[in-house]
Amino acid sequence: FKKSLKMNWPWVWTALCFLYPSVVHGGKVLVIPMDGSHWVNMKVIIEELHSRGHQVSVLRSPDSWYIKETSPFYTAIAVEGESGFDEDFLKKFVSALLKIQKEGKSIWTRLKLEIEQAQKSFEMFEKMSKSLELLLENKDQIQSLKDAKYDLVLTDPGFPVGVILARYFKLPLVFNVRWASHNEGHFLIAPSPLSYIPMVGSELSDKMSFLERVLNVIIFGLAEFNFEYFFKPQFAGVIEKYLGTDTDILSLFQAADIWLMRVDFVFEFPRPTMPNVVYMGGFQCKPAKPLPQHLEEFVQSSGEHGVILMSLGTIIGELPHDLANEIAAAFAKLPQKVIWRHKGDRPAALGNNTLLVDWMPQNDLLGHPKVKLFVAHGGTNGVQEAIYHGVPILGLPLIFDQRDNLLRIDVRGAGKTLDIFTMTADIFYQAIEELLTEPSYRINMQRLSRLHRDQPMKPLDTALFWIEFVMRHKGAAHLRSESYKLPWYSYHSVDVVLFLLTAALLILLIFVWILRSCLRLCFKKKVKSE
Known part of the structure; x- marks a missing residue:
């Protein structure tokens, strides 16, 4: 046994080296x-x-x-x-x-x-x-x-x-x-x-x-x-x-x-x-996994027109009926298929091209080659996933940081934002058409995707x-940084500025005093000489 162990020691040592990190560093x-x-x-x-x-x-x-x-x-x-x-x-x-x-x-x-x-x-x-x-x-x-x-x-x-x-x-x-x-x-x-x-x-x-x-x-x-x-x-x-x-x-x-x-x-x-x-x-972004069969069949049925995704996140309750109908009416006029994560009653204006779901594998759908547009509320997770997969965004911001997130997409030419509270079916439809027909939105978002993925480590x-x-x-x-231990006046060097100003003022006062003293001395000498 000892001889066998001695002969195989290099292999035992290699195995221990591989095991060591998981045991010691857990x-x-x-x-x-x-x-x-x-x-x-x-x-x-x-x-x-x-x-x-x-x-x-x-x-x-x-x-x-x-x-x-x-x-x-x-x-x-x-x-x-x-x-x-x-x-x-x-x-x-x-x-x-x-x-x-x-x-x-x-x-x-x-x-x-x-x-x-x-x-x-x-x-x-x-x-x-x-x-x-x-x-x-x-x-x-x-x-x-x-x-x-x-x-x-x-x-x-x-x-x-x-x-x-x-x-x-x-x-x-x-x-x-x-x-x-x-x-x-x-x-x-x-x-x-x-x-x-x-x-x-x-x-x-x-x-x-x-x-x-x-x-x-x-x-x-x-x-x-x-x-x-x-x-x-x-x-x-x-x-x-x-x-x-x-x-x-x-x-x-x-x-x-x-x-x-x-x-x-x-x-x-x-x-x-x-x-x-x-x-x-x-x-949190990952390469897309295969879709469930029913979703894959629906996506493939879109043909050359492709698919639009819509989700307003996890905490937004159902939209007001009139607003949901405006959105549904605009979707109904499109040749694309639509997958809409929707809560509440089925909108009366819903078209045959729109599939309502309680939940969707958002990351996997965004990574599907047939997805052309993401209608989103602008949460950080959804925006990052859209960047990762290079899908332009039509933003409908509602609360918190969502408007600011979508602004960052807008200024890079990778999406467009609408005010959901003043939006009509026609405004919504025109915005979708613009994002689908103007190639710069997809080009810009795909550029962001390439930049985002080009990193030395995931x-x-x-x-x-x-x-x-x-x-x-x-x-x-x-x-x-140790800056947090400094009081605000030290952090902003207020005390230093006050010290330097005081020192400069003292030097100026001393200079003026010396100058006045010299002038007085000169004046006294002149008077005596006369």
């Missing part, structure tokens, strides 16, 4: 997610972590609607209290925002939208804060989480619960991020000059006129006001009680080790960034590399 990850569509892309990372041998635990509230209690990819840990982001609350929130937007575009409408969003955010954060305190007061559960000896916390910073818990457990922190609690993620970590970086909700590009820059600054001011008076107070008590009086919520965000940003610069406007911001836009592999990097090195402090 880590333990605590995921504190955000529900809804945010969970859809978090789940992609969780499944990949599981496939690489990592153990994943997910905190789950009793009112979760996307995050399942059981899964082969993770262990769910039930916590008390409300998440503040349950299905019923979110649908009512969305309905209220849509109702306000129907009143038309005006300063008053915009103000009402801001007030509604601030009030609802206040309610959400209040529930989260109470739920977080219940968890921190549950000594048995907290001890269980400590005993698990996790390697890092992976969280979506749309809510601050994961940020606070990571500091409490003294664990490295990785963000799966596009939006933080009160702004787009970059604004919390990277220099963000308002002269060419548009605020979320501004519907502005990186080329702004003077009045647009004024508007951008006003929106920034409103966001900061909401942060100071609606967000910070909700968590100030919890932070002071469990983390100490020298900690504030903003520095907790800025202390994160790695920011996995769900965009890339094929989609986002160019802007300053930081060493610990890693771009993984389109990480975005998902990049994301996993950096998560595992943080596990291996117990953080990534060397990539993190």
Whole structure:
């Protein structure tokens, strides 16, 4: 046996080398997610972590609607209290925002939208804060989480619960991020000059006129006001009680080790960034798989005209009957076949060319060669999938960041956006015809697709590399700027400017005093000589 082992030792050693990474580098990850569509892309990372041998635990509230209690990819840990982001609350929130937007575009409408969003955010954060305190007061559960000896916390910073818990457990922190609690993620970590970086909700590009820059600054001011008076107070008590009086919520965000940003610069406007911001836009996109038989048959029946897809996302309830009929009537006039993810009653004007479905394999359909156009609400996931597969977009934005996402497609000539609240069947039909007949839209989107795919590593592999990097090195402090520890007046060098101005003023005063003294001395000598 010894002789055999000695002879085959090189092969044994090779086998051990292949096994070693999966055995030694398998880590333990605590995921504190955000529900809804945010969970859809978090789940992609969780499944990949599981496939690489990592153990994943997910905190789950009793009112979760996307995050399942059981899964082969993770262990769910039930916590008390409300998440503040349950299905019923979110649908009512969305309905209220849509109702306000129907009143038309005006300063008053915009103000009402801001007030509604601030009030609802206040309610959400209040529930989260109470739920977080219940968890921190549950000594048995907290001890269980400590005993698990996790390697890092992976969280979506749309809510601050994961940020606070990571500091409490003294664990490295990785963000799966596009939006933080009160702004787009970059604004919390990277220099963000308002002269060419548009605020979320501004519907502005990186080329702004003077009045647009004024508007951008006003929106920034409103966001900061909401942060100071609606967000910070909700968590100030919890932070002071469990983390100490020298900690504030903003520095907790800025202390994160790695920011996995769900965009890339094929989609986002160019802007300053930081060493610990890693771009993984389109990480959830994959090559298309074969369609179910009934869908493949429907798609093939379109012949040379092709297929149009329509989906308004996962949280939008059924459209008003009149609007659904306008859309259905426009589709009915087209030679193309249409697959429409639709909720509610069947529109009376629906044509024979339109197939209504409760769910569709969106990524696989967008990758089908017969799909010519994507009618979408402008959610980040759908836009990224359209870019990946090179399908032009007709945008019907409804809420949140959707108008800003679609604006980025519009300015690149890869799509067109309509106002769904003033749209008629004729306007909708004309927009579809323009996108189908004008080749520049498809050419531009396919160019974006080529740029997006031309990377040294796939975005998902990049994301996993950096998560595992943080596990291996117990953080990534060397990539993190220390600027977040500076007070605002030091960050903007206000104290330095005041010091230099004071010094210059003192030098000037001394010079004037010396000059006056010299003049007086000269004058005295002249008088004496006379």
